[in-house]
Amino acid sequence: MARPHTSLLLFAFQLCAFSWQARALVDLRMEDTLEVYMGESAEIPCLYTFTSEPSMVMVQWFVRGPGGNRVRISYSDLTMQKVDENTSYSNRISVRSNKDGEILTVQDIMLSDEKEFFCQVSGMAAGNGEGKTLLKVFDPPEPPVIEGILTGVYVSGDGPSKIASCETRDGFPKPNITWYRDHIAIYPAIGLVNIVTLVTKESSGLYTVQSDLHYKVTKEDKDAHFSCEVSYFVPGTVSMSESKGVNITVYYPTTSIEMWRESPEGFVKEGDTVEIRCQGDGNPPAPITFNRENSDVETDSYDGVLILKEVSRADSGVYECHSLNMDAPDHEEVGESMQLTVHYLDPAVVMPKESEVMLKGESLTATCNALSSLETSTVWFKDGVMAEKGHILQLHDATFDTAGQYDCEVTVPSLPGLTTSGSVHILVHGAPQIKDAEREIELTEKVGGWVNLTCEVRGVPRPVVTWSISGSQSWREVVKRETEDQVYSIAMLKVSTDTLAICNSTNDFGIEIKSYNIRSIPFSQTPTARKTSADNSGVIIVVIIVSILLLAILGSVFYFLYKKGKLPCGRSGKQEITKEKTNKDDIVVEMKANKTEDSVLLKAVNGDKKTATDQNTALSS
Structure with missing residues (x-):
């Protein structure tokens, strides 16, 4: 019943409006376009002012329906404000008024909401007005997904070949796809680039776009990266989303080959294992064969690798590799x-x-040489110590110390590890040579003492060493050690009188002797000279120690006798130690220990020997 009444009222308002239209005006302002994301809320303002105060204001909201017809969705006047029922907006819109006009709020925006919204204002005699706003809805698409051709593409193709596909889903409005090679845009070109795009509108109203890139590849594309970019509209701007890059396997023929020695580094020497590699620039790699120049026989190889084990100088030459x-x-x-x-x-x-035999005083020249493909260096060693640099060894004025083994070492400075060596053994023959033979050895020893005499002789052939002793009948050779060219002998003799000892050494080349003069000292005579300062010091130390011990013992005995009362030391009642006849009788001293009663008798200086009876009498007294 309310709708006819409302219609009549609206009709009346319109008649009044037309009658006052020439006299009154309304200023109505609306946004031309309003952009909003799908699923969000949209607020559409309708602002108006009148040139004269209206007695009544009526506002109606309409949308463009199917076929272009208008469908009212809201109505308000002085008495009411309501949302029309049975429309697609009955449950999703609300209207609020203020002093400047009204604001229509549409919730949960859908793609179907992209249409024109009309606001019609009537102030009766104060004037009428109408405005509209186009509501645009946006929904960003999913990020692009790119897939490259996995089988590879040949450069020998007649035209562009499909190399990649790019897809983006569920976007509104329809997104666009652009292709890139190493971040440089690719555009269609006849015979070179062809882009096929398929657009699908889903039942939801959203768009899915798929683009295939057909591209004529070249060899330079083997390292290139292809990507796609999706551009789409959003409120107020255009956004873009780029895919990851993909590399395409490009097949192309071999035009050149690189050949190099993988190992060893630097120079190659005999005994090394040599690895030679060959690699063509084609894809896929073409089979490689190896051969030696001027030889039709192929050398065994595998996967572009030639291995020569334990090479010799005969392996030198030119090696070739080929690819069909x-x-x-x-x-x-x-x-x-x-x-x-x-x-x-x-x-x-x-x-x-x-080996080589030399005589003492002679000279010798030895050489050490080795044939090499590179410059060599030679060093001579004797007993691990460098003796000479260069391949020539000069030995002058040979001595027994000259004898020994001389080792030469030949190296190649520019090629470490390449070395060889040789040796020569030098023998030096000569008359015996006694150590310190020029020194006159003079010794002093007391009668009955023993003396050790040493004789160290070198000579080749090994000398024969004998001793000649005059003045002593008690002697013997206690040590004798012999080596290839040395004799070491020690003779020990007992001094009974002045003695001359001679060490005799002889071989095929001569004789050499060494003399020892030993002066004997009578037993009671204090020797004026000692063999060694160490012996003198030792005797003095022993004498001092024994004296100290005797004094300590004697002091202890006297102290003991004093405690026992055996010594008068000024005390009365004690017995005298000496007898009345001190000039003839023996002086007797009694010394007792705690557990013994042994007596020590000292003979008087001028008296005779006492008999046993006298001694006993003295002891009893």
């Missing part, structure tokens, strides 16, 4: 070559060989 290019016209063959030089060092040759 099946994709090139007429199956063109490409190849590369390199020179392999195997360096060597022959065993050292030493002159004179093995």
Whole structure:
């Protein structure tokens, strides 16, 4: 019943409006376009002012319906404000008024809400007005997903080949896809680039866009990265989302080969294992074959690698590798070559060989040489100590110390590890040579003492050493050690009188002697000279120690007798130690220990020997 009444009222208002239209005006302001994300809320303002105060204001909201017809969704006047029922907005809109006009709020925006919204204001005689706002709805698409062709693409194709596909889903309005190569945009080009785009509108009203890139690849594309970018509208701007980059496997023929020695580094020497590699620039890699120059026999290799084990100088030469290019016209063959030089060092040759005999005072020249492909360096050693630099060894004025083994070491400075060596043994023959033979050895020893005499002799052939002793019948050789060219002998003799000892040494080349003069000292005579300062010090120390011990014992005995009352020491009643006849009788001293009663009798200085009876009498007294 309310709708006819409302219609009549509106009709009346319109008639009044038309009658006052020439005299009154209304200023109505609305936004031309309002952009909003799907699912959010939209607020559409309708602001108006009248040139004259209206007695009544009526506001109606309409939307453009299917077929272009208007459908009212809200109505308000002085008496009421209501949302029309049975429309798609009955439960999603609300209207609020203020002094400037009304604001229509649409909640939970859907794609179907993208349409025109009309606001119609009537102030009766004060004027009428109408405005509209286009509501635009946006929904960003999903990030792009790119897939490259996994099988690879040949450069020999006649035209563009599909290399990648890019897809973005559920966007509104329809998004666009752009292709890039290394971040540089790709555009369609006849015979080179073709882009096929498929747009699908889902039942939800959202768009899914798929784009396929057809591209004529070249060899330079083997390292390139292809990507796609999706651009789409959002409120107030345009956003973009880029995919990850993909690399395409590009197949192309071999046009050149690189050949190099993988190991060893630097020079190659005999005994090394050599690894040579060859690699073509084609993809997929073409099979590689190896051979030696001027030889039709292929060398065993595997996967572009040639291994030569324990090479010798005979392996030096030019090595080649070849690749048969099946994709090139007429199956063109490409190849590369390199020179392999195997360096060597022959065993050292030493002159004179093995050993050489020299006489004392002679000179000798020895040489050490080794044939090599590189410059060599030679050093001579004796007993681990460097004796000479260079391949020539000069020995002058030979002595017994000159004898021994001389080792030469030949190296190649530019190629560490390449070395050889040799040796020569030098023998020096000569007359015996006694150590310190020029010194006159004079010794002093008391009669009955023993003396050790040493004799150290060198000579080749090994000398015979004997001793000649005059003045002593008690002597013997206690030590005798012999080596290849030395004799070490020690003779021990007892001094009974002045003695001359001679060490005799002899071999095929001569004789040498060493003399020892030993002066004897009578037993009672204090020797004026000692053999060694160590012996004198030792005797003095022993005498001092014994004296100290005797004084200590004697002091202890006297102290004991004093405690027992055996010594008068000024006390009365004690017995005198001496007898009345001190000039003739013996002086007797009694010394007792705690547990013994032994007596020590001292003979008087001028008296005779006492008999046993007298001694006993003295002891009893």
